[in-house]
Amino acid sequence: MSLTRMTPELLSVIAERFKAFAEPARLQVLYELKSGERTVTELVAATGLGQANLSKHLQQLYAAGVVSRRKEGLFTYYALADKDVLKMCDLMCGRLDRETSARRKALSAG
Amino acid sequence: MSLTRMTPELLSVIAERFKAFAEPARLQVLYELKSGERTVTELVAATGLGQANLSKHLQQLYAAGVVSRRKEGLFTYYALADKDVLKMCDLMCGRLDRETSARRKALSAG
């Protein structure tokens, strides 16, 4: 929210971007792409998602600027768009970590 | 994704957290809370959202650990849970900034 003005349009765009991360299947894809670019077939095998389903998720991730793609013959290689993608996930996971450990502490303190 | 293992349950939890940010109305609330805690009535006035609608959004934000709350008499004061909430938004906005400026550059170069 460092942006100067918060118009409804801008809020929608930001919400769209977050929505890209707000799905287990898409997070799973990002997790797989962490170790490098992958073809759709590889991602199907790694995630267990259906090909059509995965393809649609990849379009969404691409439209949201979360992943990049590169065509090579029959194959399409997908990769994380930049480092901030993982930073984003780490930040969210960090929040989770602190929360669960706080809850653990609260429970043990009883 | 710094977490060691990525189970389906964990992916769901993370997705839930992102979902809290993935809505213009909720982002608007977070934007308002940036400058300090607010009552529900104040948020209704500031955002233009219906009271029932806003109340539900606040429950979701609270359940996701994004905001904290404090009751005082009739009023309930909501506030951002921690600094990482804004960090998250800034990170996303930063991505947007770079992207739009890159697009601008591409257009002017084109």
Next chain:
DNA sequence: TGGTAGTGTTACTGAATCGGAATATAGTGA
């Protein structure tokens, strides 16, 4: 005690969305 204001909850409707099956498209090789 009754009334009022702030907030939360429930029931409902329309819109968005996920997943799968079938189909379409594009590149490759015989």
Next chain:
DNA sequence: TCACTATATTCCGATTCAGTAACACTACCA
């Protein structure tokens, strides 16, 4: 050209979700 493979797209049923109206609850005050 024909078949085959990798990927994208369309259509559909089921589920989820935002918004609204009506109602419930609770704290305060006369």
